[in-house]
Amino acid sequence: MASRGKVYLIGAGPGAQDLITLRGARLLAQADVVLHDALVTAEMLELCPQAEKILVGKRYGQLSAAQQFINKQMVDYAHKFPLVVRLKGGDPMLFGRADEELRALEEAGIEVEVVPGITTALAAAAASKQPLTKRGVARSVAFFTSSTAPEHSTHDAIPDTDTLVQYMGGREAIATAERLLAQGRRPDTPVVVIENCSRPDQHIRRLTIASLARGLGAAHGPVLVMLGEAMTTRPHQNLEQAPLPSAAEQLRA
Amino acid sequence: MASRGKVYLIGAGPGAQDLITLRGARLLAQADVVLHDALVTAEMLELCPQAEKILVGKRYGQLSAAQQFINKQMVDYAHKFPLVVRLKGGDPMLFGRADEELRALEEAGIEVEVVPGITTALAAAAASKQPLTKRGVARSVAFFTSSTAPEHSTHDAIPDTDTLVQYMGGREAIATAERLLAQGRRPDTPVVVIENCSRPDQHIRRLTIASLARGLGAAHGPVLVMLGEAMTTRPHQNLEQAPLPSAAEQLRA
Numbered sequence: 394m395a396s397r398g399k400v401y402l403i404g405a406g407p408g409a410q411d412l413i414t415l416r417g418a419r420l421l422a423q424a425d426v427v428l429h430d431a432l433v434t435a436e437m438l439e440l441c442p443q444a445e446k447i448l449v450g451k452r453y454g455q456l457s458a459a460q461q462f463i464n465k466q467m468v469d470y471a472h473k474f475p476l477v478v479r480l481k482g483g484d485p486m487l488f489g490r491a492d493e494e495l496r497a498l499e500e501a502g503i504e505v506e507v508v509p510g511i512t513t514a515l516a517a518a519a520a521s522k523q524p525l526t527k528r529g530v531a532r533s534v535a536f537f538t539s540s541t542a543p544e545h546s547t548h549d550a551i552p553d554t555d556t557l558v559q560y561m562g563g564r565e566a567i568a569t570a571e572r573l574l575a576q577g578r579r580p581d582t583p584v585v586v587i588e589n590c591s592r593p594d595q596h597i598r599r600l601t602i603a604s605l606a607r608g609l610g611a612a613h614g615p616v617l618v619m620l621g622e623a624m625t626t627r628p629h630q631n632l633e634q635a636p637l638p639s640a641a642e643q644l645r646a
Numbered sequence: 647m648a649s650r651g652k653v654y655l656i657g658a659g660p661g662a663q664d665l666i667t668l669r670g671a672r673l674l675a676q677a678d679v680v681l682h683d684a685l686v687t688a689e690m691l692e693l694c695p696q697a698e699k700i701l702v703g704k705r706y707g708q709l710s711a712a713q714q715f716i717n718k719q720m721v722d723y724a725h726k727f728p729l730v731v732r733l734k735g736g737d738p739m740l741f742g743r744a745d746e747e748l749r750a751l752e753e754a755g756i757e758v759e760v761v762p763g764i765t766t767a768l769a770a771a772a773a774s775k776q777p778l779t780k781r782g783v784a785r786s787v788a789f790f791t792s793s794t795a796p797e798h799s800t801h802d803a804i805p806d807t808d809t810l811v812q813y814m815g816g817r818e819a820i821a822t823a824e825r826l827l828a829q830g831r832r833p834d835t836p837v838v839v840i841e842n843c844s845r846p847d848q849h850i851r852r853l854t855i856a857s858l859a860r861g862l863g864a865a866h867g868p869v870l871v872m873l874g875e876a877m878t879t880r881p882h883q884n885l886e887q888a889p890l891p892s893a894a895e896q897l898r899a
Binding site: 404406409410411412413414415416418419484485486487488489490491492493495496499500502505507508509510511512515516518519520522523524525526527528530532533534535536537538550552553554623627628629630631 | 657659662663664665666667668669671672737738739740741742743744745746748749752753755758760761762763764765768769771772773775776777778779780781785786787788789790791803805806807876880881882883884
């Protein structure tokens, strides 16, 4: 059977509705079906009121079985509808399991196009006003993740770039800090930790590798850890204030 | 004198008009003045017909003097107009000299906000349908550049991440390939080279490190070099065709 539909893998960006691209927003407004991650925000889904919206995938540590089911859903919907969107938090080509989804669609003979999204590292750099590269100081940056999946060794070396960004780094903060110190990074290396980047409950913390080694406590959303000399604050920089407790929280206290 | 205006450092993305964010496009439509790079495309500037548009900066190897003049222009315009945009190709926080621009604005007491953009690596991954990370194969990616500025040694090690992306890598292709081979990367490692990413004259080439070592020839626009096992093509992948010569080129031939 010839397939009728086309699938777009679209990056939603970090969460704020206006941080998707114009191309992504226009395709969302035309979509028949939108298969989205739990990381995609409710406000982002307001861009496709006409579409059938289907929550797929797990927030952390997606299982292979779940991925195979997502692949099957994409293929099935593409046989039924002209415009199917697979909407992913951040960018689809970075820590997004795009390889598996592209393979499944291509094997089924379905046309697919990828629309990039703002990966969280770039939104976090913007929110904290800390460039990831800096002339004469930081000329390279690496994005990495330490998956808890069993096939991944936690003894892999952390990259040797000037700036480092760890995705989903909240739970592994202590292990990351210890490995960085063992690899020779200075304990006073500046660290910026962003939780819920670009969302109303965004929270930015400024630490060092030494304080990161004491852990981050419980996180309530996606956590990104950025570190290196590029995270040094500037003399006249307006640093973000700690968020004030909301009225509701004050009443409860 | 109290400053009146606010400056937005906005990432335009790789070039296509619809690859800017909604936030970036909305601010462009309200801007009084737009200071833009040569890398920003004419179609992108159609998003701010009302604004005074000023071309600043050089395409390659910007001099410090030129950067200081850009900084001064931003400050001067912010004293005269409420909404000044500094529009940069790609993302402002990655190879964008944002540190120097933020410092200048902060020292002058001018409010500044950063709006992220699609960095070319993400647009190139989307265009070539090659994810930058791949489960079990590529868990880290580094973005780096080899500047021709005199303070930069060409003997710096290239990062050791699974996937590598070199910005502005066209002229240094041979040197990069030789360093990668010397650092132990396999000669048959797949390489994807993208020129003029996301633009009508986008051109994608698929090579290996061995063939990269023979050079890329003359480039006619920004060149991005991506490499690593994540660049391996998939069995059913529709590879982009070499662009057909346009009618005008056929007439000339």
